[in-house]
Amino acid sequence: MTKQLLIYDNVVPVNRQVHQKTSVSRTSSFGFARDVNAVPIVDVEFPRACVETPIVFSRTETGVVPLALLSTQKDSNAFVDANDSWTGRYVPAFFRRYPFVFAAQKGSDQMTLCLDEGYAGLNTDDKGERLFDSEGTETTYLRSVLQFVEEYQATFNRTQGFCDRLEEAGLLEEARIDFTLADGTKGGITGFLRVSNEKLRALPDEEITKLFRSGDLDLIQIHMLSMQQIEALVTKTASAAAEAPAEDTSEETLEDKADAAEASVH
Secondary structure, eight states, X not given: OBOOOTTOSSEEEOOTTTTTTOEEOOOSOOGGGTTOSEEEOOGGGXXXXXXXXXXXXXXXXXXXXXXXXXXXXXXXOTTBOTTSOBOSSOOOXXXXXXXXXXXXXXXXXXXXXXXXXXXXXXXXXXXXXXXXXXXXXXXXXXXXXXHHHHHHHHHHHHHHHHHHHHHHTTOEEEEEEEEEETXXXXXXXXXXXXXXXXXXXXXXXXXXXXXXXXXXXXXXXXHHHHGGGHHHHHHHHHHHHHTSOOOOOOTTSOOOOSOEEEEEEO
């Protein structure tokens, strides 16, 4: 079974026989996202995500996807504090749907609702929301989960189309973020894509009009605006690192715990 890993440990299909007595107890803990420094987002999330995080793009096995950067340090999330609380104003939908996810059987396009059996909130003690009632019928809660995951998958597919069009138009380019901390320590982040302003300006007028009419131009402009959040993210990562044990660093990690001084994209 194929699935989006990242925060999922043991994904299994939701089954009325296996999970008839299963309940989901929701908590405010985001410990499951502590080691995630970039999370996939969909088009409808761009306006809210851009005011807190840089939005970049990355190539995967299934195509280009947009990501919200959550840290300038590898295997860390500057938006999850020492108490596993989320410190940002907006929680990405990828995290909000956890422990549920759609997955496809190999060789099939049919999607199946699954859950992560490694989620600490799963129980058979009637704590939280039941998935099925005593007769094995889906509960209102499970139907609402299914609706949310279906809507997420639909927007994910639509966002994939947007990314495909960026590729076809040749607008994406490799980029890197370089930053310097207040004490002079330097660091950098590589391995992501951004829309090239030069390539965008070079498009014929009819192509720009098509981008405008489709709404793609709005998303491109939000992406570009979001890059102004880089310096704030460096600072937030430094603050988060100051509360955590020291770790080995590399070019893609924040190497010190001081405040950020400046950052730039190349």
